[in-house]
Amino acid sequence: MTDLFEHPALQETPPQPSRRRSAASKRAAAKRKRRRRQRTAIVLVVVLGFVGAGGFLLWDRMDSLVGDLPFFGSQAEDYPGPGGDPVEVVIPEGATGGEMAAVLQDAGVVASTGAFTQAFGENPAAAGIQPGTYQLQVEMKASDAVAALVKNEKVQTDVTIPEGYTVAQIVEKVASVTDITADELRKALEAPESFGLPKQADGNAEGWLFPKRYSVQPGDDATTLLTAMVDQTKKELEGLGVSEADWQEVLNKASLVEKEAPDGYRGEVARVIENRLDRDSPLGLDAIDSYGRGKPASEITVDEFNDEDFPYASRKQVGLPPTPISNPGTESVKAVLDPPEGDWIWYVTVNLDTGETKFTDSYSEFADYKAEYQKWAAENAG
Known part of the structure; x- marks a missing residue:
């Protein structure tokens, strides 16, 4: 009983930069705007002397064309430094040099994006700047701002955990972004009571690490973050009215929905899971076997799928898997708590590009859906 579909790739929305700006930084911003207007006006006077009748069009569009770019070989505007009042800026995850420049200019740290991007390109270590919150100063020389960021001395670091990540993926994600190492996280996970894991989880944090954006402050360690x-998972469950006695079961079901359901079909997949459980049928979900084996379903052998002694063999075992298989988000939990009515037992995603998924309680119809998927796959191979 294999359901054919592929869960869409999960994506991080880069955290939006937040800024705390002092009065000095606001004054600096106003000063920059005045300089920019003055510079633009001078440029336009020169240009209009050459273009004559075409001047009106240029006047209408020149401000967007000039921006902070140097004109006629001039240098991008830069502060002499060393800087004034402190200001905190957030470097988003995955930010380019240009994106960092925009953040810093808006916060009053650098005079222009051009000066920063030039200094960024001239510093070989700039590519190693990490996301997070930094304390800089208003009106810094651009090269000094780059040098400060290169030190990676962050006030805090933001890390975003996507929905559906496993504990192992979360460990690697946190270690790649923060100063908390993978070994420190794994060691902390071995002491579940230290980070408040409920006893019903039986020492396994899978399903309990809520996916969202977290700010890691200086001094925070693995236990603090876990x-x-x-705590966020408990808060979400309580907010949705889930009885404490049902927490583990709800998270287990929601973890299956999170890994199995294409966008827009969480409720229907949740109903299929309930219907199979009610019939005492094996769940037959490849995502369960894949989690248990630690490899893609395409690499699992027939013998492994049919291993009656393996607790995650979803074609053989009746009931929920021994643990959740991912860390689900709120929408998957909601789907489990209130799935739509339906007699569906099988489902097939017939188009992996659109995610179109069809549900049925008829095995012959299920076979038709499988054939429809296979036809799509053959036409879209490669």
């Missing part, structure tokens, strides 16, 4: 994740 505690925040578990």
Whole structure:
């Protein structure tokens, strides 16, 4: 009983930069705007002397064309430094040099994006700047701002955990963004009572590390972050009215929905899971086997799928898997709590590009859907 579909790739929305700006930074911003207007006006006077009748069009569009770019070989505007009042800026995850420049200019740290991007390109270590919150100063020389960021001395670091990540993926994600190492996280996970994991989880944090954006402050360690994740899961469950006695079961079901359901079909997949459980039928979900084996379903052998002694063999075992298989988000939990009515037992995603998924309680119809998927796959191979 294999359901054919592929879960869409999960994506991080880069955290939006937040800024705390002092009065000095606001004054600096106003000063920059005045300089920019003055510079634009001078440029336009020169240009209009050459273009004559075409001047009106240029006047209408020149401000967007000039921006902070140097004109006629001039240098991009830069502060002499060393800087004034402190200001905190957030470097988003995955930010380019240009994106960093925009953040810093808006916060009053650098005079122009051009000066920063030039300094960024001249510093070989700039590519190693990490996301997070930094304390800089208003009106810094651009090269000094780059040098400060290169030190990676962050006030805090933001890390975003996508929905559907497993504990192992979360460990690697956190270690890649923050100063908390993978070994520190794994060691903390071995002491579940230290970060508030409920006893019903039986020492396994899978399903309990809520996916969202977390700010890691200086001095935070693995236990601090894991505690925040578990506390957020408890808060979400309580907010949805889930009885504490049902927490583990709800998270287990929601983890299956999170891994199995294409966008827009969480409720229907949740109903299929309930219907199969009610019939005492094996769930037959490849995502369960894949989690248990630690490899893609395409690499699992027939013998492994049919291994009756393996607790995650979803074609053989009746009931929920021993643990959740991912860390689900709120929408998957909601789907489990209130799935739509339906007699569906099978489903097939017939188009992996659109995610179109069809549900049925008829095995012959299920076979037709499988054939429809196979036809689509053959036409879209490669």
